[in-house]
Amino acid sequence: xxxxxxxxxxxxxxxxxxxxxxxxxxxxxxxxxxxxxxxxxxxxxxxxxxxxxxxxxxxxxxxxxxxxxxxxxxxxxxxxxxxxxxxxxxxxxxxxxxxxxxxxxxxxxxxxxxxxxxxxxxxxxxxxxxxxxxxxxxxxxxxxxxxxxxxxxxxxxxxxxxxxxxxxxxxxxxxxxxxxxxxxxxxxxxxxxxxxxxxxxxxxxxxxxxxxxxxxxxxxxxxxxxxxxxxxxxxxxxxxxxxxxxxxxxxxxxxxxxxxxxxxxxxxxxxxxxxxxxxxxxxxxxxxxxxxxxxxxxxxxxxxxxxxxxxxxxxxxxxxxxxxxxxxxxxxxxxxxxxxxxxxxxxxxxxxxxxxxxxxxxxxxxxxxxxxxxxxxxxxxxxxxxxxxxxxxxxxxxxxxxxxxxxxxxxxxxxxxxxxxxxxxxxxxxxxxxxxxxxxxxxxxxxxxxxxxxxxxxxxxxxxxxxxxxxxxxxxxxxxxxxxxxxxxxxxxxxxxxxxxxxxxxxxxxxxxxxxxxxxxxxxxxxxxxxxxxxxxxxxxxxxxxxxxxxxxxxxxxxxxxxxxxxxxxxxxxxxxxxxxxxxxxxxxxxxxxxxxxxxxxxxxxxxxxxxxxxxxxxxxxxxxxxxxxxxxxxxxxxxxxxxxxxxxxxxxxxxxxxxxxxxxxxx
Amino acid sequence: xxxxxxxxxxxxxxxxxxxxxxxxxxxxxxxxxxxxxxxxxxxxxxxxxxxxxxxxxxxxxxxxxxxxxxxxxxxxxxxxxxxxxxxxxxxxxxxxxxxxxxxxxxxxxxxxxxxxxxxxxxxxxxxxxxxxxxxxxxxxxxxxxxxxxxxxxxxxxxxxxxxxxxxxxxxxxxxxxxxxxxxxxxxxxxxxxxxxxxxxxxxxxxxxxxxxxxxxxxxxxxxxxxxxxxxxxxxxxxxxxxxxxxxxxxxxxxxxxxxxxxxxxxxx
Numbered sequence: 001x002x003x004x005x006x007x008x009x010x011x012x013x014x015x016x017x018x019x020x021x022x023x024x025x026x027x028x029x030x031x032x033x034x035x036x037x038x039x040x041x042x043x044x045x046x047x048x049x050x051x052x053x054x055x056x057x058x059x060x061x062x063x064x065x066x067x068x069x070x071x072x073x074x075x076x077x078x079x080x081x082x083x084x085x086x087x088x089x090x091x092x093x094x095x096x097x098x099x100x101x102x103x104x105x106x107x108x109x110x111x112x113x114x115x116x117x118x119x120x121x122x123x124x125x126x127x128x129x130x131x132x133x134x135x136x137x138x139x140x141x142x143x144x145x146x147x148x149x150x151x152x153x154x155x156x157x158x159x160x161x162x163x164x165x166x167x168x169x170x171x172x173x174x175x176x177x178x179x180x181x182x183x184x185x186x187x188x189x190x191x192x193x194x195x196x197x198x199x200x201x202x203x204x205x206x207x208x209x210x211x212x213x214x215x216x217x218x219x220x221x222x223x224x225x226x227x228x229x230x231x232x233x234x235x236x237x238x239x240x241x242x243x244x245x246x247x248x249x250x251x252x253x254x255x256x257x258x259x260x261x262x263x264x265x266x267x268x269x270x271x272x273x274x275x276x277x278x279x280x281x282x283x284x285x286x287x288x289x290x291x292x293x294x295x296x297x298x299x300x301x302x303x304x305x306x307x308x309x310x311x312x313x314x315x316x317x318x319x320x321x322x323x324x325x326x327x328x329x330x331x332x333x334x335x336x337x338x339x340x341x342x343x344x345x346x347x348x349x350x351x352x353x354x355x356x357x358x359x360x361x362x363x364x365x366x367x368x369x370x371x372x373x374x375x376x377x378x379x380x381x382x383x384x385x386x387x388x389x390x391x392x393x394x395x396x397x398x399x400x401x402x403x404x405x406x407x408x409x410x411x412x413x414x415x416x417x418x419x420x421x422x423x424x425x426x427x428x429x430x431x432x433x434x435x436x437x438x439x440x441x442x443x444x445x446x447x448x449x450x451x452x453x454x455x456x457x458x459x460x461x462x463x464x465x466x467x468x469x470x471x472x473x474x475x476x477x478x479x480x481x482x483x484x485x486x487x488x489x490x491x492x493x494x495x496x497x498x499x500x501x502x503x504x505x506x507x508x509x510x511x512x513x514x515x516x517x518x519x520x521x522x523x524x525x526x527x528x529x530x531x532x533x534x535x536x537x538x539x540x541x542x543x544x545x546x547x548x549x550x551x552x553x554x555x556x557x558x559x560x561x562x563x564x565x566x567x568x569x570x571x572x573x574x575x576x577x578x579x580x581x582x583x584x585x586x587x588x589x590x591x592x593x594x595x596x597x598x599x600x601x602x603x604x605x606x607x608x609x610x611x612x613x614x615x616x617x618x619x620x621x622x623x624x625x626x627x628x629x630x631x632x633x634x635x636x637x638x639x640x641x642x643x644x645x646x647x648x649x650x651x652x653x654x655x656x657x658x659x660x661x662x663x664x665x666x667x668x
Numbered sequence: 669x670x671x672x673x674x675x676x677x678x679x680x681x682x683x684x685x686x687x688x689x690x691x692x693x694x695x696x697x698x699x700x701x702x703x704x705x706x707x708x709x710x711x712x713x714x715x716x717x718x719x720x721x722x723x724x725x726x727x728x729x730x731x732x733x734x735x736x737x738x739x740x741x742x743x744x745x746x747x748x749x750x751x752x753x754x755x756x757x758x759x760x761x762x763x764x765x766x767x768x769x770x771x772x773x774x775x776x777x778x779x780x781x782x783x784x785x786x787x788x789x790x791x792x793x794x795x796x797x798x799x800x801x802x803x804x805x806x807x808x809x810x811x812x813x814x815x816x817x818x819x820x821x822x823x824x825x826x827x828x829x830x831x832x833x834x835x836x837x838x839x840x841x842x843x844x845x846x847x848x849x850x851x852x853x854x855x856x857x858x859x860x861x862x863x864x865x866x867x868x869x870x871x872x873x874x875x876x877x878x879x880x881x882x883x884x885x886x887x888x889x890x891x892x893x894x895x896x897x898x899x900x901x902x903x904x905x906x907x908x909x910x911x912x913x914x915x916x917x918x919x920x921x922x923x924x925x926x927x928x929x930x931x932x933x934x935x936x
Contacts, residue, residue, distance in 0.1 A: 486883070
């Protein structure tokens with residue numbers, strides 16, 4: 001005879017506003033096996049938990065159903081409370097009467113009340129047959145992997161390394177630094193990023209606890225929290241980085257020119273290149289896709305060209321004094337590492353210019369994106385900090401900024417606000433006025449969002465410098481034959497169309513996830529939202545965690561963020577990782593699959609159904625065996641099993657059938 | 669090659685030179701424009717302004733004429749006729765119910781079975797003849813002539829009806845290059861000329877034309893070229909009105925693209 005207690009939560013008005021909680025608690029008492037039922041305004045609060053504990057002891061409960069919000073929010077809260085009162089935590093079930101009852105049925109209170117009781121009864125049926133399990137203990141590998149070497153990855157790496165943990169920092173490009181390294185100055189303090197990020201870049205390169213892998217990619221991730229196995233591909237650079245001194249002689253003699261990724265295409269780089277003078281590590285890399293010699297070699301391999309006795313080009317090899325370059329052997333390496341936690345910090349990109357056809361994006365050279373203009377303003381950039389037109393190299397005398405290009409635009413672009421454009425356009429306009437004092441700056445905006453410490457004051461200061469703010473959108477940019485750009489917009493404050501003859505236009509394109517983010521998400525088995533931003537476990541309360549335990553997110557890979565927020569989030573993720581890695585053992589949910597060897601025929605359907613390679617057919621016994629460490633408890637095998645031998649612990653077929661029976665019975 | 673050709677009202681009245689030069693120039697390229705017998709008004713933009721099937725009768729009747737010729741396509745010169753006919757053809761194609769209603773109404777005509785394709789002459793030049801062949805036919809290249817293509821609105825919009833990219837059109841620029849001229853880009857090449865405001869609000873047209881002409885002149889253009897008789901009318905007439913008030917206003921001539929073709933081919 002089971003002794004089950006039911007606790008109905010009001011969740012303030014969230015549930016009680018729709019469901020008659022008093023009636024539900026009263027009727028729940030009459031459900032078979034229920035010996036006690038009550039209600040309380042906030043079950044998750046401390047008095048609520050005390051009520052739960054007291055009731056378990058007083059009524060000698062051997063099972064508990066809490067009717068409240070979704071189990072992802074407070075299942076663990078009530079499990080902990082119950083185990084403090086001496087009840088096995090797996091004898092606690094949640095009946096979700098908020099998301100699944102109160103919220104969707106808020107216009108029909110009667111039905112909602114009936115349905116709430118139904119959901120509770122189903123949970124009672126389930127908990128009655130729940131086994132009192134013990135968590136599985138697994139050891140923790142006390143190392144972390146960080147994917148992405150921008151300011152988010154750098155900050156997280158330093159925090160962890162300083163905390164005494166070993167870190168693998170993987171960056172896809174040849175240098176760390178990310179987008180912040182491209183900026184001219186940062187708002188609102190006008191710090192030069194070179195002064196504030198380069199010391200940190202050097203720190204990650206030289207810290208004894210940090211293993212830095214640039215020009216590398218994560219290609220495989222397996223395992224689970226505390227015990228991930230990761231494969232890192234170090235791409236071929238054709239340069240021995242141990243020998244390379246970063247002198248740059250090779251880059252001077254290379255005849256191949258392609259747009260520089262670091263400079264956002266404002267200038268070109270060579271096939272062998274160092275992204276920037278302050279790059280970390282300061283070494284040369286050969287781009288095998290554009291190097292003339294390597295391309296020829298590939299064509300020979302494909303049978304499209306005849307082998308030659310002499311290389312097509314070997315100027316870089318000849319000029320290198322330390323003999324670091326070898327174009328004959330790819331030096332790709334696959335490195336396997338074991339880590340306990342992973343931080344994803346892959347950052348953002350901008351909506352490409354050719355998305356903006358009405359602005360002549362990608363066609364009109366002097367319509368640039370904001371990161372290109374950052375390079376044009378950067379004192380260490382290709383124009384020494386004085387902006388110049390990309391078409392003719394002239395200093396622009398009239399520049400127009402267009403905010404919200406593709407942001408806050410559900411029809412044409414992205415529905416969200418990119419959050420940093422208001423601030424950086426103000427900064428760029430100010431820096432432009434400093435560089436070109438007789439220049440005119442116009443900014444088209446929808447709203448000015450300056451909600452950070454010192455931000456509003458900064459925008460006010462910029463306005464006072466004579467920068468003209470026009471509230472409205474730009475419809476079209478057209479090129480005049482004389483090299484001028486005609487900007488057709490509107491000023492919604494005076495209600496009139498405006499037309500500006502400009503020398504240059506700077507767009508603030510919507511921020512979008514970095515290239516390859518979705519692929520990485522599927523590699524890591526973590527979620528993304530509709531735009532491809534990595535999804536947090538809970539927007540308010542677990543913003544740096546993903547639903548996959550042991551994997552965390554930091555920076556703009558999560559959503560557009562400024563540097564302040566990015567650094568805060570990176571430190572937050574690092575401290576979460578430290579808390580995780582500081583433990584000797586981790587407890588894993590025992591709610592996983594189990595095969596009954598008496599029934600199993602060894603057909604192997606479950607092996608095919610498993611996405612985690614957790615099921616195998618025992619070669620001697622010829623029955624399915626589940627690996628406790630790998631099983632995620634998804635239930636795919638149990639569904640696939642033709643004989644019913646495979647089942648999920650505490651979600652067995654009889655339990656599910658009884659719940660279905662309750663849920664599908666006629667309402668009285 | 670013979671193609672059924674739909675002139676429309678203006679080509680027979682105010683824009684005669686458009687028709688004459690088109691026929692002559694196309695002859696040089698080996699294309700005979702065969703006037704559709706007994707054609708009627710295209711319906712102007714009226715059938716597009718209202719959701720009224722009856723207004724599709726005028727375009728449909730012209731499609732029946734093409735069908736009676738045993739042909740499947742027609743070429744149009746006037747941009748406005750092109751836009752109206754193309755859109756009407758699409759509506760009859762997409763909504764077969766309309767076709768049934770209209771056929772029942774036009775009981776004296778043969779039934780329109782659908783399927784007539786509407787082309788602008790520029791599309792034929794680009795897609796069937798090709799710029800190379802046009803270049804080869806040039807006898808008097810328009811070398812050194814800086815001419816600005818004025819696209820206007822109806823040739824490019826809406827997407828699916830327009831014959832080129834609505835924001836960054838190139839078709840007339842390419843034609844000019846083939847003829848040896850230097851095409852001049854200017855900011856207002858796809859803006860409105862004022863259209864029918866010529867009737868009620870000539871001041872609106874004047875303002876629009878002033879901006880177009882100024883923008884073209886500033887960009888270094890010596891002439892404008894268009895494919896629309898209404899644009900041509902507005903651009904020429906408004907320039908006259910402006911100069912009558914402001915003698916110093918810098919005017920430029922306006923050509924139909926076929927006039928320049930005929931000139932380059934030596935058949936003007």
